[in-house]
Amino acid sequence: MELLEGELEQIQRETENILSRHGTERQELIPVIQDVQGRLGYLPQPAMEQIAAAFKLPAVDVYGVATFYNQFRLNPPGKHQIKVCLGTACHMLGGHIILDSFERRLGIKEGETTPDREFSLERVACVGCCALAPVVVVDEKVEAKVSPIRVDGILLAFEIEKKEQEKEKAEEKQEGGGQDQ
Ligand code: FES
Secondary structure, eight states: OEEEEEETHHHHHHHHHHHHHHHHGGGHHHHHHHHHHHHHHSSSHHHHHHHHHHHTHHHHHHHHHHSSSOOOOSSOOOOOOEEEEOOOOHHHTTHHHHHHHHHHHHTTOOBEEEOSSSEEEEESSSSSSGGOOSOEETEEEOOSSSHHHHHHHHHHHHHHHHHHHHHHHHHHHHHHHHEEE
């Protein structure tokens, strides 16, 4: 995942602060990883390498810890988070087909984020509304009885919204530019 402008500096600064607060005793490794994720929303590669160097551990060991616990994420959360339920009821009613549809439409696998960071996709266990299966939670909003066509609809709505925002921004810029002259 490519870093955004200025992101590397921010990662290094935040990780350094967290390391200096905790120190590098072995028992501090998980608290450090937790705090880095808390500050940055995920565990970027440069932070993992920085942590490994500070603890004098091979990076692979730090990754081993992070991947062992599923509270940790190695990809940045997307602006829109899509969670496909694959609990029993949703699975029985085609939840995996829905997950498949999102993967194909977004060009990513579950657990990943699109390169533009618009969407992240994950599978979740039962979200507690089995009567509405198959269920997808999009940015905290529950989508009920989702079909592959509905997947297209959900993503299309975001595309339209994004285009409108871009158009508004371009218009504002034009108006601003006009005033300068
Ligand atoms: S299994 Fe999906 S909501 Fe219960």
